[in-house]
Amino acid sequence: MISQLSWKVGGQQGEGVESTDKIFSTALTRLGYYLYGYRHFSSRIKGGHTNNKIRISTKPIRAISDDLDILVAFDQETIDVNAHELRENGVIIADAKVNPVVPEGIKARLFPVPITAIAEELGTSLFKNMAASGASWALLGLPLEVFNKAVEEEFGRKGAAVVEKNIEAVRKAAEFVLELNGGPLPEFQLEPADGRQKLFMIGNDAIGLGAVAAGCRFMPAYPITPASEVMEYLIKTLPKFGGTVIQTEDEIAACTMAIGANYGGVRALTASAGPGLSLMMEAIGLAGMTETPVVIVDTQRGGPSTGLPTKQEQSDVLAMIYGTHGEIPKIVLSPSTIEECFYDTIEAFNLAEIYQVPVILLTDLQLSLGKQTAEPLDFKKVTIERGTLQQGELQPNEENKLFKRYEFTENGISPRVIPGQKYGLHHVTGVEHDQEGRPSESPENRKKMMDKRMNKIKTVSKKVTDPIKVDAPHENPDLLIIGMGSTGGTIDEARRRLDASGVKSNHITVRLLHPFPTEELAPYLEKAKQVVVVENNATGQLASLIKLNVGYADKLNSMLKYNGNPFLPAEITKYCQELNLVWQR
Structure with missing residues (x-):
C-alpha cells in the first residue's frame, strides 16, 4: 500500500472537469485524507484545455506533486498535454469515444472507458463526469458507498431522480473498469486515512470566513479572477449576519466605498487582483492621508495588463508597498496557508483599526484558488481590537474647538470617532491638514504630520503574529x-x-x-x-x-x-x- 498518490482530470473548459474533481476530492476528504489541489484553467468561460490536479496523502501536504499516477482524460488533448507527468506504469483513464492514444515514449497503461456512452444511456452527457470519477474510484479500491454519499450531498437539491442517475453512472463505469482490469490496481491502494474531520477549501473562502469572524459586515467589490470567490462567498454569507455585498461599477468605487464604510465605523473590505489594485491606488492614498482603516485583498496573478488572468504569479509585491503617489503608512501581510488566510484576515482588520492604516492582504492565485486540506479552525482565537476608536460618550471640547482627530501623540496614533458623535466634530480632507483636520500648508505642520503618520507603524512587526x-x-x-x-x-x-x-x-x-x-x-x-x-x-x-x-x-x-x-x-x-x-x- 502507498501513503500518497497524485490524480489529475482534464478536458475542455465547461465539460465538467471541475465537478469531476469536486466529487472525487470531497469523497476523499470524507475518508480523512489530506489533499492539495492545483487548478489549471483558461481565461475564458468555455473551451480551451483545463485540468485539476489533486495530491492525496495520509499525512499533511502543502505542495503539488512532481509527477502523476493517474490521469483521467475527456479528450486526446488532455493526454498529449499531461502524459509527460506520468510516472512509469502510470494509468490513463480515457473516454473511449475519442479513440485515445498514448504518446510515443510514454510508458503508461491505457484504460479506454465508455464514459460518454454510459452518460448518454442515462439520458445526457452531463453524467460523464460522474462516470469518470467512478472509474478512478474503483481502480483505487475505495468504498463506493462513501463516494455515493458525496454524490447525494452534491446533487440532493436537484431531486432523487438526478441523484440516482449520477450514482448509476458511477456504478456502471466502476463495473466496466474493474472487469477490464480484473479488479482494483494493487499498486495504487492507499493506506487507510486517519478518519478525522478536516476542512477542504480554497484560500478565498478562508478569507471570506475570516472577514465574517472579524466582524466585517460590508464588501463592495468588482468581480475579477482570481479574487471573485471572496465576493461570492460573502454574497451568500454576510446577509445571515446583517451585512451586505455590493457589486460596484469598478474597483475605484469599490475601494472608496470600503473606505467610507470604515470611516462610518463599519468594518469593510474589498478584494481584487493586480489590474483592480492599480485602479485603487489613489483611494488607498486617501485612506493613508485621512488615517482611515481599510482592508484590501490582492490575489496576485500573471501580469502586466490583462497578462495571465488564470495563472500563478507573485509580481505585485513592490506595487503594493510603493504603488501610491506620495508616502503613506500601510501594512502588507502575506499568508501562506489556508489557516493563515483565515486568521490573517482577522488580524488585518485589527491592525487596520489599531494603526488606522490600509492593510493589504497579499495572496497569489495558487493560494487563492488551490483547494487544500486545512485543520479545523479555532474560533476561540478570534479577538476584535478596535484601537483608539472612541465608542463611549465624549467629553465636551473647549468652546468652538473641533475634535482633534489627528492629534499629535507619543506613538503617532490619534483618537478616532464615528461621524455624528457628540463633541466629535472634525474636518476630513485629502489635503494636508492640522490636528482638527482643517487644511494646512504650514511647513512645520507638514513635517510633524508626515512624521506622525510614518512613525506609527514602526512597532507593527512586534504586534503581528509571526x-x-x-x-x-x-x-x-x-x-x-x-x-x-x-x-x-x-x-x-x-x-x-x-x-x-x-x-x-x-x-x-x-x-x-x-x-x-x-x-x-x-x-x-x-x-x-x-x-x-x-x-x-x-x-x-x-x-x-x-x-x-x-x-x-x-x-x-x-x-x-x-x-x-x-x-x-x-x-x-x-x-x-x-x-x-x-x-x-
Whole structure:
C-alpha cells in the first residue's frame, strides 16, 4: 500500500472537469485524507484545455506533486498535454469515444472507458463526469458507498431522480473498469486515512470566513479572477449576519466605498487582483492621508495588463508597498496557508483599526484558488481590537474647538470617532491638514504630520503574529531558503529532501512584507552560508526587499519562475543542490 498518490482530470473548459474533481476530492476528504489541489484553467468561460490536479496523502501536504499516477482524460488533448507527468506504469483513464492514444515514449497503461456512452444511456452527457470519477474510484479500491454519499450531498437539491442517475453512472463505469482490469490496481491502494474531520477549501473562502469572524459586515467589490470567490462567498454569507455585498461599477468605487464604510465605523473590505489594485491606488492614498482603516485583498496573478488572468504569479509585491503617489503608512501581510488566510484576515482588520492604516492582504492565485486540506479552525482565537476608536460618550471640547482627530501623540496614533458623535466634530480632507483636520500648508505642520503618520507603524512587526515563519533545525545551515505565499509548502518539502541528501537547509516564509521584519530576519541570514529566495516573478521583488532592509546581498541567490505555473518541490531541490555544489567548489 502507498501513503500518497497524485490524480489529475482534464478536458475542455465547461465539460465538467471541475465537478469531476469536486466529487472525487470531497469523497476523499470524507475518508480523512489530506489533499492539495492545483487548478489549471483558461481565461475564458468555455473551451480551451483545463485540468485539476489533486495530491492525496495520509499525512499533511502543502505542495503539488512532481509527477502523476493517474490521469483521467475527456479528450486526446488532455493526454498529449499531461502524459509527460506520468510516472512509469502510470494509468490513463480515457473516454473511449475519442479513440485515445498514448504518446510515443510514454510508458503508461491505457484504460479506454465508455464514459460518454454510459452518460448518454442515462439520458445526457452531463453524467460523464460522474462516470469518470467512478472509474478512478474503483481502480483505487475505495468504498463506493462513501463516494455515493458525496454524490447525494452534491446533487440532493436537484431531486432523487438526478441523484440516482449520477450514482448509476458511477456504478456502471466502476463495473466496466474493474472487469477490464480484473479488479482494483494493487499498486495504487492507499493506506487507510486517519478518519478525522478536516476542512477542504480554497484560500478565498478562508478569507471570506475570516472577514465574517472579524466582524466585517460590508464588501463592495468588482468581480475579477482570481479574487471573485471572496465576493461570492460573502454574497451568500454576510446577509445571515446583517451585512451586505455590493457589486460596484469598478474597483475605484469599490475601494472608496470600503473606505467610507470604515470611516462610518463599519468594518469593510474589498478584494481584487493586480489590474483592480492599480485602479485603487489613489483611494488607498486617501485612506493613508485621512488615517482611515481599510482592508484590501490582492490575489496576485500573471501580469502586466490583462497578462495571465488564470495563472500563478507573485509580481505585485513592490506595487503594493510603493504603488501610491506620495508616502503613506500601510501594512502588507502575506499568508501562506489556508489557516493563515483565515486568521490573517482577522488580524488585518485589527491592525487596520489599531494603526488606522490600509492593510493589504497579499495572496497569489495558487493560494487563492488551490483547494487544500486545512485543520479545523479555532474560533476561540478570534479577538476584535478596535484601537483608539472612541465608542463611549465624549467629553465636551473647549468652546468652538473641533475634535482633534489627528492629534499629535507619543506613538503617532490619534483618537478616532464615528461621524455624528457628540463633541466629535472634525474636518476630513485629502489635503494636508492640522490636528482638527482643517487644511494646512504650514511647513512645520507638514513635517510633524508626515512624521506622525510614518512613525506609527514602526512597532507593527512586534504586534503581528509571526512576521516570519521559521523552520530552522540547523544552527549554521549550508542554505537558507526564503519564500512567501503559496511557495511555503513547496519549500518545506524541498528542504526535507535537501536534508536527506546531506545539504543542511533552513526555511523561512516572510509573512509581513511591510513594514519589513528586519530584526526578526537578520540573525538567520547572518548564520547561513548561502541564501536562496524563491518567488514567482521576473525581477526578484522579495530579494530586493531583503537587500534593501537587511543586506547580505553577497549571499542572496534568486530562484525565479514566471511562466504561469507554481514551483514544484523537485525544481527547488535541484536548484539548491546545484548551488550548494558550486559554492563548495
